[in-house]
Amino acid sequence: MPTARALPDVKDRLWKELALKAELITDGVGITQEALDLIRPGQGVQEQVHCLFEMDFDTHDFELPSGFDLPLGLSVPFRWNQRSDNVITAEGGRAILVHRGHAHGEVKFHPRPAYYGKTTSDGQDMSTVGALYQHRALFVAYSNECSYKDKGEDCLFCNINYTKDTYGEKRGIFWKTAGQIGETAAEAFREGLIDHVTISGGVIPERRELEYYLDVAEAIQSHTGREDFNGTAVVAAPLDLRQIDRFREAGYRTTAMNIEIWDKSYYDTICPGKARGGGGWDHWVKALKYAVGVFGHGRVRSNMVAGIEPKKKTVEGIHVLTGEGVVATAGIWCPNPGSELAGHRAPEPGWYLDLAETITAAWKRAGFTFEQVCDCNASSDTLQHDIWRIQDELLPVFAATDAALVEHAA
Numbered sequence: 001m002p003t004a005r006a007l008p009d010v011k012d013r014l015w016k017e018l019a020l021k022a023e024l025i026t027d028g029v030g031i032t033q034e035a036l037d038l039i040r041p042g043q044g045v046q047e048q049v050h051c052l053f054e055m056d057f058d059t060h061d062f063e064l065p066s067g068f069d070l071p072l073g074l075s076v077p078f079r080w081n082q083r084s085d086n087v088i089t090a091e092g093g094r095a096i097l098v099h100r101g102h103a104h105g106e107v108k109f110h111p112r113p114a115y116y117g118k119t120t121s122d123g124q125d126m127s128t129v130g131a132l133y134q135h136r137a138l139f140v141a142y143s144n145e146c147s148y149k150d151k152g153e154d155c156l157f158c159n160i161n162y163t164k165d166t167y168g169e170k171r172g173i174f175w176k177t178a179g180q181i182g183e184t185a186a187e188a189f190r191e192g193l194i195d196h197v198t199i200s201g202g203v204i205p206e207r208r209e210l211e212y213y214l215d216v217a218e219a220i221q222s223h224t225g226r227e228d229f230n231g232t233a234v235v236a237a238p239l240d241l242r243q244i245d246r247f248r249e250a251g252y253r254t255t256a257m258n259i260e261i262w263d264k265s266y267y268d269t270i271c272p273g274k275a276r277g278g279g280g281w282d283h284w285v286k287a288l289k290y291a292v293g294v295f296g297h298g299r300v301r302s303n304m305v306a307g308i309e310p311k312k313k314t315v316e317g318i319h320v321l322t323g324e325g326v327v328a329t330a331g332i333w334c335p336n337p338g339s340e341l342a343g344h345r346a347p348e349p350g351w352y353l354d355l356a357e358t359i360t361a362a363w364k365r366a367g368f369t370f371e372q373v374c375d376c377n378a379s380s381d382t383l384q385h386d387i388w389r390i391q392d393e394l395l396p397v398f399a400a401t402d403a404a405l406v407e408h409a410a
């Protein structure tokens with residue numbers, strides 16, 4: 001039987017699905033009560049966990065799903081927007097995406113992992129310690145506070161402190177201990193769900209940050225029995241760059257320091273804490289270059305929040321950093337509730353697709369492997385990763401038979 005590879009239009013259809021994904025992330029998606037009753041997030045379907053940021057357009061006091069797969073298999077993180085042109089409804093026992101008034105097809109919500117129903121030895125729900133991301137990644141936000149808040153210098157796009165104040169401990173926002181993280185990572189590995197762990201959080205004084213990250217690495221190693229647990233330490237650029245060596249020695253395979261904004265003037269305005277308290281933009285770039293010397297080419301990541309500064313500035317940053325061996329990337333900006341920029345609007349979905357193509361091309365030109373660009377990112381469920389998957393035919397749909405493909409896309 002011919003495979004999907006032989007079908008000339010598979011890629012065309014995937015590019016269209018990717019454009020839809022860009023729209024669903026940029027503009028969010030609504031969901032009807034009937035659809036929520038059908039999928040029951042937190043039971044059969046994986047629910048959202050509020051780690052770091054509320055990424056929905058509005059806060060909520062009920063469970064929402066974490067994400068879903070489109071008909072050809074591209075996965076979409078669920079960003080709830082009651083005012084979106086796109087709505088998920090229930091029809092005949094299936095969840096259907098209605099795209100601008102027309103039924104687009106069935107979407108499949110991500111199944112709830114078994115460890116979400118388990119607790120750590122001190123009684124904490126594992127779902128609140130580490131969130132399962134698509135493509136086999138565990139994400140741990142050890143704390144939802146950023147010390148820049150004390151001086152009123154939080155980044156203007158960020159709602160980390162607001163998210164904590166809104167949801168609090170009842171919804172799983174608390175300081176995670178190294179032991180809780182080690183146990184949760186071990187369980188997720190044991191269930192065969194992950195092969196990558198990211199540790200992240202708000203900015204805390206750097207000595208405390210270093211010691212904490214070392215404790216966490218040791219706990220993961222001891223609970224999983226893995227010396228190399230494919231961990232990413234997401235940190236603030238330390239003023240003493242030698243601390244970067246310590247993260248590597250502790251067993252993290254990769255590190256990330258997110259510069260957020262490439263244009264220095266925008267940076268001073270949008271990221272006042274980083275600009276003044278974190279050594280400033282020049283120091284951050286210096287730290288990224290230093291980290292490549294420690295962790296290696298393609299083993300250091302830096303993210304930018306795209307859509308605040310002019311695109312050409314973000315693109316300039318992508319090119320400069322990838323040229324230095326840093327996996328520079330940029331995500332779709334969600335003007336998060338509670339942030340200073342709440343109520344602003346992100347650019348058009350096509351703006352982000354264009355940027356994602358530039359990023360994928362820059363990654364390939366820099367000689368990064370797909371494994372590297374996944375390993376150092378907390379989530380590889382991004383447009384730029386999907387572009388790589390489509391270009392290199394890495395998606396399951398490319399191996400499907402004609403019949404299966406028809407079923408997928410029906």
Ligand code: SF4
Nearest residue numbers: 146154155158160202
């Ligand atoms: S450094 Fe900025 S983006 Fe990071 S947690 Fe603090 S305020 Fe948020």
